[in-house]
């Protein structure tokens with residue numbers, strides 16, 4: 018061992034580190050950014066939720082009590098509303114599975130015609146919120162004047178109107194159509210990812226097709242089905258738009274509409290919070306099941322690729338399956354969209370469908386300066402812009418912090434964000450109202466806070482995934498080249514996740530445009546947004562105006578979503 | 594290349610006074626780091642002088658990357674100190690951020706930025722340093738020529754081959770004229786032929802530029818080509834530091850002997866000690882007695898009758914007849930297998946209880962599957 022190769026500790030005194038050098042090593046910007054984003058996260062998500070829980074458990078004197086619950090649920094109609102909600106969840110879940118699973122199987126595994134149509138239709142009904150499809154179905158299936166009813170009585174010889182959308186059954190139907198795409202897409206994706214070899218291995222061992230499907234394929238896609246079922250249940254439980262529109266006319270309530278009623282003047286925060294609790298608890302339990310039970314099953318991560326050998330030739334049944342596909346596409350997408358467009362230009366609901374009855378006056382009225390609708394369009398666009406920007410920025414910073422830093426509480430960020438995701442909008446809005454109403458009463462800021470908190474998870478997850486796929490080496494290479502922390506984000510991280518950030522921005526924008534449940538609670542007379550105005554129109558019976566405004570929402574949303582193509586196209590060129 | 598080396602004085606320490614000749618470019622003192630529950634780096638002392646090329650060599654998981662990343666400033670040590678140009682850069686309570694260390698680094702994954710062209714990748718460090726546009730252009734061009742990428746300056750990384758991306762990564766690391774260049778298995782993603790070529794190219798570049806390098810690899814051939822000194826690591830500790838010849842011919846431990854090159858380890862008993870000649874006579878368990886050189890420290894404690902392990906390289910074993918006629922009877926060995934490898938035969942033989950690997954130009958003659966073999970004089974080395 019040569020002398021120069023090894024140093025003893027005695028060689029050279031330990032140099033003292035100057036304070037300045039220590040300070041420069043601390044990277045204040047980094048701590049500022051992290052601290053600030055954590056603070057915002059707490060203000061947006063933790064604070065309202067703590068308030069909400071607090072209000073429901075504490076009485077006016079500040080004592081812990083369950084009395085609020087007793088009183089809240091003793092109110093007239095509250096118990097019935099709870100039962101209604103339970104039925105709604107059960108029926109919608111069963112219906113969405115009964116529709117979504119077979120459809121997914123047909124599309125993924127058979128040679129039925131019209132498969133592309135089904136996928137498109139599912140996409141369409143996924144994009145259209147239920148408070149908008151309600152309008153279409155009122156047009157089509159209102160008890161007396163619905164056009165399908167008229168058709169049935171005039172031409173098919175029915176004595177009485179066969180359809181009644183303004184009923185609990187009607188609500189269930191609309192909700193099913195709105196959420197079945199969740200099941201369809203999840204199961205379809207899972208089926209596509211089951212590697213052919215799994216099934217072929219069973220076939221080689223002598224199992225027939227049916228048995229293979231039941232014992233191999235189905236268990237493999239079970240986690241996907243369970244995840245989708247949980248999403249569907251939460252969606253049905255927290256849905257507000259359709260229940261509100263139909264409930265008003267058919268005279269029934271569910272939990273969410275009761276919460277809304279409790280917040281009408283004079284607002285009763287304690288009761289609203291207490292009534293929101295069951296939804297929160299149910300949500301929490303579902304998410305825990307999701308996290309533990311389903312994750313535990315996810316040893317079967319599906320990464321294969323479906324192959325043509327797995328496609329079943331249906332023979333004569335091909336046309337039956339094709340017919341089923343066609344009917345689904347017709348009922349869930351073509352009819353509602355057609356009805357919405359038609360109604361928006363029809364001189365009045367109930368008028369005969371003739372060329373000279375088609376007018377543009379509803380659109381004219383919507384864009385009229387002296388009419389409330391125009392302001393709501395501006396508000397909505399403004400809010401969507403702001404929400405998308407806030408969420409994309411926060412998502413980027415938080416995603417980066419969670420992916421790139423090891424510090425105590427790192428997991429807490431992801432956890433808080435995901436709580437906001439699972440949280441029913443209506444309960445969340447109550448929390449926001451209690452936390453910020455005094456600061457921001459009657460302003461768009463109040464609504465922005467709610468939108469941002471609720472939609473942040475979507476941006477967070479997308480951007481985080483984008484960052485996850487970036488090797489840390491890329492950033493470290495920038496650091497070694499002399500770039501500071503912030504500069505390495507600006508020059509390397511951001512350009513490389515720009516695609517993901519862009520997609521997040523567009524999605525949040527579109528979702529903000531159609532947000533109803535929180536808006537209904539938070540919007541005041543001069544902060545109305547498009548969805549609340551649509552709902553108001555429906556409740557006032559002005560369905561033609563509702564349809565015209567709804568068309569505006571759908572068109573703007575869809576064109577924004579079209580932008581995603583732009584980002585995804587860019588991304589492929591950027592990432593090697 | 595000489596032109597560039599002359600234009601740019603790579604060897605002068607940029608911040609410290611050049612007069613201080615004893616100052617090491619990099620100095621590690623008692624460096625320690627625990628990751629999870631493994632002591633990934635467990636007390637490392639190392640000095641790298643200006644212009645030197647040092648290779649950290651060791652099996653997978655021995656802590657090479659961890660050491661390198663501590664030097665870079667991406668990991669903070671749990672104990673010990675890192676000094677760059679005589680100035681403290683890291684200890685358990687202080688860490689200079691990576692961007693302030695004036696280092697260059699080539700990553701195993703290249704980490705070439707996919708959204709920047711070759712030129713922009715290479716120019717980045719200079720831009721960050723706030724150099725003038727003309728300077729950046731000139732120096733980027735020079736470095737690209739140096740790594741023979743002049744023609745591809747405007748391509749995006751996705752349009753380059755793996756080897757070319759590798760060169761971009763190298764050019765980027767060299768462009769800022771770092772005081773120390775760090776390389777973490779930079780060649781491991783290349784195919785065998787290219788890897789071999791690049792070894793020599795990197796070595797040539799390092800020598801021409803006189804740039805101080807710390808290079809991490811688990812490939813012994815790479816280490817032998819690239820190193821002025823090799824640091825053999827095992828389980829977070831240094832087993833030996835020495836020139837390639839030293840670690841190959843005079844390994845400090847059984848581990849080093851086994852890790853670098855093919856090693857035949859023969860057990861035996863010390864029969865005589867020649868401290869002046871620095872050697873011992875070992876009576877091998879497999880028969881035969883041979884004089885074997887030994888490390889000084891081991892020699893100090895050696896007495897006749899103590900056990901010894903002797904290392905013999907495959908090419909140092911002779912078949913059929915001894916190199917010098919007066920050598921002893923030789924060791925009897927039985928034939929196990931034979932492979933023809935073009936310029937030599939690779940034989941496996943059994944001697945006593947030990948399997949020996951022998952490289953021989955002659956095929957060897959066997960009687961009843963038996964033959965005799967001798968060690969080349971002066972080639973044996975005691976490892977423990």
Ligand SMILES: Nc1ncnc2c1ncn2[C@@H]1O[C@H](COP(=O)(O)OP(=O)(O)OP(=O)(O)O)[C@@H](O)[C@H]1O
Nearest residue numbers: 628629631633652653654655656657658659660811
């Ligand atoms: N994040 C971590 N958490 C826990 N243990 C770790 C972590 N990173 C590395 N280790 C452990 O530390 C030890 C040293 O790892 P290191 O990456 O330095 O090895 P290496 O010598 O570079 O190996 P290789 O040649 O495979 O790259 C290994 O045993 C490894 O398992």
Ligand SMILES: [Mg+2]
Nearest residue numbers: 657658659777
């Ligand atoms: Mg490594």
